Amino acid sequence: MFSAQNKIKKDKNAETTECDEQVAQALFDLENTNQELKSELKDLYINQAVQMEISGNRKAVVIYVPFRLRKAFRKIHPRLVRELEKKFSGKDVIFVATRRITRPPKKGAAVQRPRNRTLTSVHEAMLEDVAYPAEIVGKRTRYRLDGSKIMKVYLDAKEKNNTEYKLETMMGVYRKLTGRDVTFEYPVEAK
The missing domain is CATH 3.30.300.20 (K homology (KH) domain)
Known part of the structure; x- marks a missing residue:
């Protein structure tokens, strides 16, 4: 059964x-x-x-x-x-x-690694998964003087009701999954 x-x-x-x-x-x-x-x-x-x-x-x-x-x-x-x-x-x-990340092929290897198996591609896709159901409308990477960098991700304001209460959770989950700092925000609308 x-x-x-x-x-x-x-x-x-x-x-x-x-x-x-x-x-x-x-x-x-x-x-x-x-x-x-x-x-x-x-x-x-x-x-x-x-x-x-x-x-x-x-x-x-x-x-x-x-x-x-x-x-x-x-x-x-x-x-x-x-x-x-x-x-x-x-x-x-x-x-x-x-998703699976594969390492780059060795020099002279005849096989090519698919784009969706690269580290960058997998992390981008994870970012979209974590932010879902809100769509990502913009990204900014800020480089600080001490060498660290933080990514600001702007989410679509249409899904603000469904995602606003868990922005902190989304930041923490993405940080634990990828090791990258990210902040989620909603773009400021001009009146």
């Missing part, structure tokens, strides 16, 4: 963690109880779930979904996040597609 274990598929030798099982059980419960999401959730599963502490009182659950299923998850993203945040009270939920 079907169970929550069908909602999680890990790599061959990887063990499931308690957080993985909690998220898989929550998805399974949503599939069985919520009629709106039942048909969409039927074929969806996750790769991994990680709980992160962002700041003193903020926590986030980062759910890794297979790259091929990211579009299906994006269709139901707002409803799914709302339901999962109810289940994991006090924690923000962020979906990120599982």
Whole structure:
């Protein structure tokens, strides 16, 4: 029979963690109880779930979904996040597609590395995943005198209601995933 274990598929030798099982059980419960999401959730599963502490009182659950299923998850993203945040009270939920970074080919190698497997491309795509459902409308990189750099990311103001409360969480999650400092802002509108 079907169970929550069908909602999680890990790599061959990887063990499931308690957080993985909690998220898989929550998805399974949503599939069985919520009629709106039942048909969409039927074929969806996750790769991994990680709980992160962002700041003193903020926590986030980062759910890794297979790259091929990211579009299906994006269709139901707002409803799914709302339901999962109810289940994991006090924690923000962020979906990120599982992507792989490959190292540059050696000199003289006949194979070329696909663009979407480069470090830069994967980090850019993660930034879009973390900021979703808001669209990124602009980016600025600020270089400080001490040599550090910080990226300012401007989000579309249309999704301000859905994303404003978790800007701090989005900054912390991106920092932990990539090691890069980023601030999310909404562009100032001229009147």
